[in-house]
Amino acid sequence: MDFRTQIINASAESYEKFLPHISVDTVIFGFNQGTLKILLLKMNYNKEWFLPGGYVGKNEDTDEAVKRVLYERSGVKDIFLEEFAVFGNPQRNQQSFADFPDTLWNKQRFISIGYYALVNYTYVIPQPDALSETCQWVDFKEVASLAITMDHRNIIDRALQVLRERLSYKPIGYNLLPDKFTLPDLQRLYETVLGKKLNRGNFYRKMKNMAILEKLDEQRKGGAHKAPDLYKFNQDIYNSILKEGANTW
Amino acid sequence: MDFRTQIINASAESYEKFLPHISVDTVIFGFNQGTLKILLLKMNYNKEWFLPGGYVGKNEDTDEAVKRVLYERSGVKDIFLEEFAVFGNPQRNQQSFADFPDTLWNKQRFISIGYYALVNYTYVIPQPDALSETCQWVDFKEVASLAITMDHRNIIDRALQVLRERLSYKPIGYNLLPDKFTLPDLQRLYETVLGKKLNRGNFYRKMKNMAILEKLDEQRKGGAHKAPDLYKFNQDIYNSILKEGANTW
Numbered sequence: 001m002d003f004r005t006q007i008i009n010a011s012a013e014s015y016e017k018f019l020p021h022i023s024v025d026t027v028i029f030g031f032n033q034g035t036l037k038i039l040l041l042k043m044n045y046n047k048e049w050f051l052p053g054g055y056v057g058k059n060e061d062t063d064e065a066v067k068r069v070l071y072e073r074s075g076v077k078d079i080f081l082e083e084f085a086v087f088g089n090p091q092r093n094q095q096s097f098a099d100f101p102d103t104l105w106n107k108q109r110f111i112s113i114g115y116y117a118l119v120n121y122t123y124v125i126p127q128p129d130a131l132s133e134t135c136q137w138v139d140f141k142e143v144a145s146l147a148i149t150m151d152h153r154n155i156i157d158r159a160l161q162v163l164r165e166r167l168s169y170k171p172i173g174y175n176l177l178p179d180k181f182t183l184p185d186l187q188r189l190y191e192t193v194l195g196k197k198l199n200r201g202n203f204y205r206k207m208k209n210m211a212i213l214e215k216l217d218e219q220r221k222g223g224a225h226k227a228p229d230l231y232k233f234n235q236d237i238y239n240s241i242l243k244e245g246a247n248t249w
Numbered sequence: 250m251d252f253r254t255q256i257i258n259a260s261a262e263s264y265e266k267f268l269p270h271i272s273v274d275t276v277i278f279g280f281n282q283g284t285l286k287i288l289l290l291k292m293n294y295n296k297e298w299f300l301p302g303g304y305v306g307k308n309e310d311t312d313e314a315v316k317r318v319l320y321e322r323s324g325v326k327d328i329f330l331e332e333f334a335v336f337g338n339p340q341r342n343q344q345s346f347a348d349f350p351d352t353l354w355n356k357q358r359f360i361s362i363g364y365y366a367l368v369n370y371t372y373v374i375p376q377p378d379a380l381s382e383t384c385q386w387v388d389f390k391e392v393a394s395l396a397i398t399m400d401h402r403n404i405i406d407r408a409l410q411v412l413r414e415r416l417s418y419k420p421i422g423y424n425l426l427p428d429k430f431t432l433p434d435l436q437r438l439y440e441t442v443l444g445k446k447l448n449r450g451n452f453y454r455k456m457k458n459m460a461i462l463e464k465l466d467e468q469r470k471g472g473a474h475k476a477p478d479l480y481k482f483n484q485d486i487y488n489s490i491l492k493e494g495a496n497t498w
Contacts, residue, residue: 019270019358019360020269020270021268021269021270021271022270022271022360056337056360058358059339059358060339061337061338061339062335062337062360063337065337083334083335085332086311086332086335086362088305088310088311088312088314088362089310090308090309090310109268109307109308111268111271111305111311113335113337161493161494164494165418165493165494167498168417168418168494168495168497168498169414169417169418190498194498196498198498202498203498244410244414245410245413245414245417246417248417
């Protein structure tokens with residue numbers, strides 16, 4: 001079956017299953033050992049890159065829809081996903097699928113709800129969907145040079161901006177670092193996401209104020225320098241701040 | 250024309266004008282001199298209170314739709330509105346309009362996009378819509394005792410939670426305080442929104458770090474105590490932080 005027929009068949013099925021005019025798009029940032037990546041798919045039909053996304057079932061909660069989409073593309077459940085913006089420009093997907101009939105599901109106007117997540121990319125096995133030739137981690141630095149569909153570049157930029165803002169009162173690190181880690185490990189994670197160096201003293205003070213860390217009675221052995229202290233997250237405080245935000249007042 | 254006929258007529262018009270399954274709801278917090286209020290309407294038909302809200306025109310940007318809704322209900326333009334959450338439970342409006350036919354516009358499933366704003370309530374002239382008997386400011390403390398429709402109480406709670414979180418890296422005060430104000434004026438605004446007393450030293454330090462204030466060469470005269478210094482906002486920095494978030498790293 002050629003790409004064109006596949007797209008037309010998928011369209012008929014989508015009209016049956018999903019609410020019209022509403023989509024979800026997920027910006028999945030991947031971190032491991034100082035590298036930031038993003039999960040992207042490449043469309044068979046026009047070779048453009050796009051974000052993992054999908055639609056909301058007629059009786060499906062939007063939160064469940066986005067978890068389903070993420071599971072289908074990554075094989076991973078229980079990732080912390082956060083809604084960050086709604087993209088509702090009526091022209092946002094007007095140029096797509098230009099050589100298909102106007103009745104194609106994909107050609108209607110979509111208001112897209114954007115979610116982001118940050119995962120350890122070594123835990124994920126990317127799964128292409130039926131209409132894509134690949135689903136893979138792309139180095140964040142290389143995204144600028146890719147042909148990206150519709151307003152997905154704007155969605156990516158906005159997700160990173162909001163993630164960086166929220167770092168000031170929501171923790172990251174769980175599922176990204178080993179169970180036991182050092183403060184320099186954690187600082188490197190923040191620096192990778194923020195895209196800049198941080199002052200060590202300020203960083204440690206900020207982490208201490210958030211009270212998410214527990215110092216262990218262990219040091220990391222084996223380096224040339226003084227063995228650094230190991231820490232773990234206090235899971236109760238971490239989860240409560242993740243849900244409610246840090247009380248910084 | 251009775252309420253029932255009005256609702257049925259409005260339904261037919263909505264099918265013509267708006268995208269199905271998508272609504273916007275606005276949580277408009279009002280502040281003046283230490284009091285926090287919220288803008289609510291009361292439905293003619295069942296006497297339940299509800300948030301100012303509406304639908305998205307078939308060719309209308311979602312951001313424009315929410316501005317239009319706010320203008321229609323408040324007579325005010327150019328209010329800083331921020332999207333804070335999407336409410337997509339398929340049962341969220343199932344109980345509403347139970348004694349109307351299932352084809353009524355209002356009975357379809359709606360995924361609602363929530364926006365909040367904070368305004369000086371003395372600037373606003375609330376305007377009821379055709380289906381409501383009143384649109385008015387309600388003291389925030391009294392909201393708990395009202396009969397509120399659908400999940401609107403949940404939407405209000407969530408808006409306040411997110412507003413409080415975002416206060417740590419987005420400024421408030423512009424349009425809420427006079428052009429020249431004292432630090433105690435500003436602190437009282439933050440305390441009213443946060444619902445608690447703040448430490449004066451920490452508060453001043455935080456404001457100073459955000460760099461949004463300019464100290465004027467003037468004091469407020471007339472009190473029994475030492476005349477306090479007057480400040481104004483540095484509008485450029487204020488707007489840039491409002492858009493991008495404070496860089497707290």
